[in-house]
Amino acid sequence: MREAGDLLRVENLVTRFKSVERGKWVTAVDDVSIRLAPGEMVGLVGESGCGKSTLGRSIVGLERPQSGRIVLDGVDLSSLRGRALRERRRAIQYVFQDPYASLNDRQTIGETLAEALTIIGVKDREKQRRRIHTLLDQVGLPDGLAERFPRELSGGQRQRVAIARSLAVEPRVLICDEPVSALDLSVRAQVMNLFLELHGNLGVACLFIAHDLALVRQATSRTYVMYLGRIVEDAASAELYARPSHPYTQALLGSIPSADPRIEAHREPPPIFGDIPSPTNPPSGCRFRTRCPRATEICAASPPPPVELAPGHHARCVIAAELHTLHRSVPHGLPMPA
Ligand SMILES: Nc1ncnc2c1ncn2[C@@H]1O[C@H](COP(=O)(O)OP(=O)(O)OP(=O)(O)O)[C@@H](O)[C@H]1O
């Protein structure tokens, strides 16, 4: 069902890979549903290998999902083929983590941007020149950079160019796959601020993939938490961070470093323990149960259905409602496992 106001709706998406282990499948994205409203900035967090990039890549068509639907502006993309599909898909652009791998080293920055403009039919040289000027300006780069090659640029500048290239085709959704994590700490905040600025000025919706929960908390209005291919919790970001109600989210939040050095000095090690199970052989029932401090036999039986804990706040855990209620009685800090 399309809810009023959704720009992008991913429904029950499943993307599997044949793994290197012979004959085994990895279900990297397992029955995932997410939605984005126009202009909304939404976070997607989870540990390495949980399927965040595969979900993003499936949305833009870089991976081929086995089942599920991707609905953009009410149109199911799987119902389209060829040119119609390419044109629709252009509204969704991907910003990669690695600004060194995502630009063509043989093209100047101007040529790279001109190529993107040609795709949307802006072929006139003078129009291209003006548009390139605007694009570079939008991402905080000087006009003179158009003559340069990617190898002459810093990581932060390259990522700005990659963002300009995405913007050139006038997207409505950006999938930002850890776009600042490969950058030096000193430029991360600047590029992050650029995203917030673009989002504010241009109204482009963003699915912001990150490990860094502090970053997502600051930037997004809603957050999805992913574990081993599944969304385990989602809520308005303020609600999620105030009342995390899936034991996995609680564990992840325990790993947010504090800006306060006194807290940081006495910080407990993250309460999450053990490694992510092999995705070729995930646990039955709740996938987090093998690492969950609160797991009981019931968790092995079947995957817990999503429970709505507050308007727009869902968690897939049999005791999520109990954990959510506990937040009211424990005003300081997270409720700890018994
Ligand atoms: N092309 C592929 N072939 C086989 N397996 C793959 C492929 N791409 C991803 N996988 C597997 O799918 C799972 C999800 O990987 P994915 O890259 O989506 O995770 P991620 O959450 O983006 O991780 P990270 O935070 O490290 O970027 C992993 O088990 C990974 O090994």
Ligand SMILES: [Mg+2]
């Ligand atoms: Mg990834």
